[in-house]
Amino acid sequence: MKAPLILASASPRRLQLLAQVGVVPDAVEPADIDETPGKDETPRLLALRLAKGKAAVVAARHPEAFVLGADTLVAVGRRILNKPADETEARAMLSLLSGRSHRVLTGVAVFAPGGRVATRLSETRLKFKRLTDQELDGFIASEDWRDAAGGYKIHMRAGAFVTDLSGSFTAVVGLPLYETLGLLTGLGWRA
Template identity: 55%
Template sequence: MVLASGSPRRHALLARIGVVPVSILPPEIDESPLRQELPRQLAGRLSQAKARTVMAAEPAALVLAADTVVGVGRRILPKAETEAQARECLALLSGRRHRVYTGVALGLPDGRLLTRVVESIVTFQRLSPAQLEAYVASGEWRGKAGGYTIQESAEAFVRFLSGSYSNVVGLPLHETAQLLRGVGWLRP
C-alpha cells in the first residue's frame, strides 16, 4: 500500500488500525477550489486527484489518499499558511458551528477508485482575543485546514462535536477501515 499523503497525522491514524504503508508518496496537485465548488465537493475531488496522481506513478499498488476541508456554510476555509490567515479562520470559527469534510479515495491496481466523503460538525466556543492570540502564537495552525488542529490545544475550544473525531484530525478511521476491508486488504 502507498499512502498518497505527506501528513504525519494520517500516517499515525493508520497505525492505530494496524495499517503501515509500504511507502509514502505525497502528490503535487493544485488544491485550489473551483468556481462555485462547495467544501464537500472539494474534499472529494482533491482526494480523488491525489489518488489518481499516485496511481499513475505506482500502477500496481493499492493507493490511499485523503484530503480534509473545513467549511462554514458554502465558504471554504484555507489551510492557513500565515498568522493573518490563522486569525481570520479562528475569528470566523469563534462561537460558530462549522463542518469538517474528509474525502478518502482508495485506488486499486485494476484502476478502480473507491471513494467516501465523511462529514463531522464542530462548534467552537467564543474565543477571547487573548485565546485567539495565544493559539496563533502556538503555531499549531500552520498548514492546517481551517487554521486549527483539534488534537492539540484547540481541542479546548470545542464545545460540540458530532461525527468522527478522527475525521476532524484528518482521516476517518471507520470509513477507511471499511474501504480496506471491502477490498480484502484489512482483516475484519
C-alpha cells in the same frame, strides 16, 4: 504476494492515525495537484475530488498497489478555510470560527489493483466556544495553527475550544478511520 499499500499524502497526522490501528503503508508518496476550487464546486465535492485526484496521480505510477488518498478541509457555509499563510490569516479564521458552527469535510479515495476505485466523504460538524482575546492571542502564539486547514488541529490546543462535535473525530484530525478501513477491506486489501 500481497499488493503494497501507498499513502498518497505528506500528512504526518494521517500516518499516525493509520499506525494507531495497525496499518503501516509500504510507502508514502505525496501527490502534487491543483487544489483550486472549481467555479461552482461545493466544499463536499472539492474534498472528494482532491482525495481522488491525489490517489489517481500515485495509482497511475503504481497500478499494482492499493493507493490511499485523502483531503481535509474546513467550511463555514460554502466558504472554505484553507491552511493559513500567516498569523493574520490564522487570527481571522479563528475569529470567524469563534462562537459558531462549522464543518470539517474529509474525502477519502482508494485505488486498488485492477483499476477498482472507491470513495467516501466524512462530514463532521463542530462548534467552537466564543474565544476571548486572551485565548486567541495564546493560540496564535502557540503556532498550533500552522499547517492546518481552518487554522487549528483538534487533537492539540484547539480541542479545548470544541463545545459540540457530531461525526468522526479522526476525520477532523485528518483521516476517518472507520470509513478508510471499510474502503480498504472492501476492495480486498489485507494487513
